[in-house]
Amino acid sequence: MAFEELLEDPVIQKYLNELVGPKGMPVAAAPPDGEVTDEELAERLGLELNDVRRALFILYENDLASYRRVRDEDSGWLTYLWTFEYEHIPGNLHEEMERLLEALEERREYELNNEFYLCPECSIRFEFGEAMDLGFTCPECGSQLEAMSNDELIGAVDERIGELRSELGLAT
Ligand SMILES: [Zn+2]
Incomplete structure (x- = not known):
């Protein structure tokens, strides 16, 4: 079969x-x-x-x-x-990967274009604007919010983007 x-x-x-x-x-x-x-x-x-x-x-x-x-x-x-009609599976998977790639590229932009603050107690992340509105104080526990690097996250997103692009036969 x-x-x-x-x-x-x-x-x-x-x-x-x-x-x-x-x-x-x-x-x-x-x-x-x-x-x-x-x-x-x-x-x-x-x-x-x-x-x-x-x-x-x-x-x-x-x-x-x-x-x-x-x-x-x-x-x-x-x-x-x-x-x-499983002959359509490869095409469907290809489309899924393209959608995922698009979402990851948007996520990458968002991560690159924003600064983030983190509550060290609750691990909740806030965008800079939100954190400023909150006076850099966590609304849940009152802790001082700390500037947070998202380099690691961006690195992981980049890696996944690279994998997808190569699977899709795109330039990486
Ligand atoms: Zn908190």
């Missing part, structure tokens, strides 16, 4: 687990070949039908599954035939 290789990738496992949650993971981790109904999946995997449907819907919302409706000639009931 073509999806098996994808599912061995721990990054993809983590991505799917974050999408569907632990209850939906048996569904997400066992994409069938071809079309399948939610009832078939529930029976095959020994799961509650609602959990299967919930997982399928999340996959559908994320472009990882599609369905078509078929009316049963005898009963008149609508059946949903699901197809897993």
Whole structure:
């Protein structure tokens, strides 16, 4: 099965687990070949039908599954035939990484453009303006706020940005 290789990738496992949650993971981790109904999946995997449907819907919302409706000639009931579209996983992951990179770059700007003060007792961090408004006194415990370096944090953000950029094949 073509999806098996994808599912061995721990990054993809983590991505799917974050999408569907632990209850939906048996569904997400066992994409069938071809079309399948939610009832078939529930029976095959020994799961509650609602959990299967919930997982399928999340996959559908994320472009990882599609369905078509078929009316049963005898009963008149609508059946949903699901197809897993895991070929979209790499593209989705790429977009996620791009979003994360953008957020980290914004965070970096924010950290670089602000000065911070810290309460040594509560470890609450304040922006310079806030700290000034508070008279450099912690509103929780009354301790004197201390200027705080965020170099270490910026270093960690930089490192993560570098990793993401190289994973995305961008210049670092
Ligand atoms: Zn405090």
